Amino acid sequence: MRFAIISDIHNNLEAFRSTLDDIERQKVDKICCLGDLLGYGPDPIKCVDLMLDLRRKGKLEVCLPGNHDQAAMFEPLGFNYMAEAAVNWTREQLEKAHGNRAVDRLDFLGELQIQQYYRKDELLFVHGSPRNRLNEYVFEEDVEDPDKMSKIFNAISQQYSAKYCFVGHTHVPGVFVNKTVGMRYEYRSYDEIRKENGGVFSLGPEETLVNVGSVGQPRDGDWRSCYVILNYEPKGSDNFIEFHRVEYDVEKTVAAFAEIPELAKYPFLAQRIREGR
Numbered sequence: 001m002r003f004a005i006i007s008d009i010h011n012n013l014e015a016f017r018s019t020l021d022d023i024e025r026q027k028v029d030k031i032c033c034l035g036d037l038l039g040y041g042p043d044p045i046k047c048v049d050l051m052l053d054l055r056r057k058g059k060l061e062v063c064l065p066g067n068h069d070q071a072a073m074f075e076p077l078g079f080n081y082m083a084e085a086a087v088n089w090t091r092e093q094l095e096k097a098h099g100n101r102a103v104d105r106l107d108f109l110g111e112l113q114i115q116q117y118y119r120k121d122e123l124l125f126v127h128g129s130p131r132n133r134l135n136e137y138v139f140e141e142d143v144e145d146p147d148k149m150s151k152i153f154n155a156i157s158q159q160y161s162a163k164y165c166f167v168g169h170t171h172v173p174g175v176f177v178n179k180t181v182g183m184r185y186e187y188r189s190y191d192e193i194r195k196e197n198g199g200v201f202s203l204g205p206e207e208t209l210v211n212v213g214s215v216g217q218p219r220d221g222d223w224r225s226c227y228v229i230l231n232y233e234p235k236g237s238d239n240f241i242e243f244h245r246v247e248y249d250v251e252k253t254v255a256a257f258a259e260i261p262e263l264a265k266y267p268f269l270a271q272r273i274r275e276g277r
């Protein structure tokens, strides 16, 4: 099976469209979305409609909730003032729309909240981490924190009986491997994997946590959309992932921010899209 795994689209329609075009060319079987479809960006309605189209066409394996999706449906808790303003604006757009399509969107977003993880064979999909599915960040520097890493890997193997876990949330693509011997953990950034092996990373016998990066708001210094293709057979010995970066019309997204006074108030929201931070 070939799965495209996307995350953190954040209302960025141009990035989402270009990424789906790229995925189409890669001939995948299904698409998994790890959450944060909403928040930050200028096009919530069209992004939800694109996701609903994927589901209608049977292309969606799963779409999980992220903390911004939850905040848009309920209440933003622990958000900074820009993220809060953007999520409140997002919610207003969803609420002021009318008609059947508007009801479908809210139904879909409501249903998202029900299951915060998805497990298939040895695979586990969550937004943040297996310990705190919506809100925990796993950063590169955590590889130096054996207490945190061991708890996360224990959750993958013991709580979920899984081996390979896929997350988003930090918007920084990379791979953590549980080397098991002597509580040693390894981290490979997207950049290292790209230089060492053209973006391809083999999944070995160790538990592995893959951050698939962000479609709509990458934060690793590269503005291009990021996603992962997983090539996987249950118990297979040749499972691997490929990181993909996709160029899109970033200036069109930046221009869309300028049209919305509630978002244009915070120039950093558009600037970070351009700079990948």
Ligand SMILES: [Fe+2]
Residues within 6 Å of the ligand: 008, 010, 036, 066, 068, 169, 170, 171
């Ligand atoms: Fe996010």
